[in-house]
Amino acid sequence: QVQLVESGGGLVQAGDSLRLSCAASGRTSGVYLIGWFRQAPGKEREFVAHISWSDGTAYYADSVKGRFTLSRHNAVKNTVYLQMNSLKPEDTALYYCAAGAIVGVITDPSAFSSWGQGTQVTVSS
Numbered sequence: 001q002v003q004l005v006e007s008g009g010g011l012v013q014a015g016d017s018l019r020l021s022c023a024a025s026g027r028t029s030g031v032y033l034i035g036w037f038r039q040a041p042g043k044e045r046e047f048v049a050h051i052s053w054s055d056g057t058a059y060y061a062d063s064v065k066g067r068f069t070l071s072r073h074n075a076v077k078n079t080v081y082l083q084m085n086s087l088k089p090e091d092t093a094l095y096y097c098a099a100g101a102i103v104g105v106i107t108d109p110s111a112f113s114s115w116g117q118g119t120q121v122t123v124s125s
Contacts, residue, residue: 001026002024002025002026002030002099003026003114004022004023004024004098004099004114004115004116005097005116005117006020006021006022006095006116006117006118006119007021008020008021009095009119009120009122010121010122011122011124012121012122012124013124013125014087014088014089014123016123017084017085017087018084018087018121019082019083020036020081020082020095020097020119020121021079021080021082022034022079022080022081022097022116024078024080024097024099028078028099030101031099031100032053032054032100032102032103033051033052033053033099033101033102033103033106034050034051034053034097034099035047035048035050035098035099035100035106035112036050036095036097036098037095037096038091038093038094038095038096039093039118040092040093040094043093045096046061046063046093047107047108048061048068048082048095049070049082050070051070051071051072051080056071058070058071063090064084067086067087068082068083068084068085069082069085070082070083084121087121089123089124092121092122092123093120093121094118094119094120095118095120095121096115096117096118097115098112098114098115098116099112099113100112100114
């Protein structure tokens with residue numbers, strides 16, 4: 001079992017930045033991919049980005065490419081950061097961290113076996 005805890009959400013204005021954190025604990029030895037998804041009210045859960053735990057390769061949804069950066073913490077094991085710049089009102093959502101024993105480019109949330117509780121990001125215009 002892998003436990004995931006997100007933090008860093010908040011209320012910001014359009015154009016501002018936020019950094020989300022995801023700390024993983026428990027049986028993390030079998031985790032190969034950590035991803036971020038978001039869900040706005042009335043909408044389906046949407047892929048944002050994921051990162052390979054082994055080599056740090058990141059993959060992004062087109063909607064966030066060039067604005068969001070996903071990285072691993074060098075010193076604190078099992079922690080990833082989602083740096084979100086140039087935020088837009090349409091980025092408003094509940095952001096979830098997810099982990100899975102999967103490799104490759106995976107955007108289907110059902111492929112991820114562990115999920116955090118989510119952190120709210122609200123961007124005002």
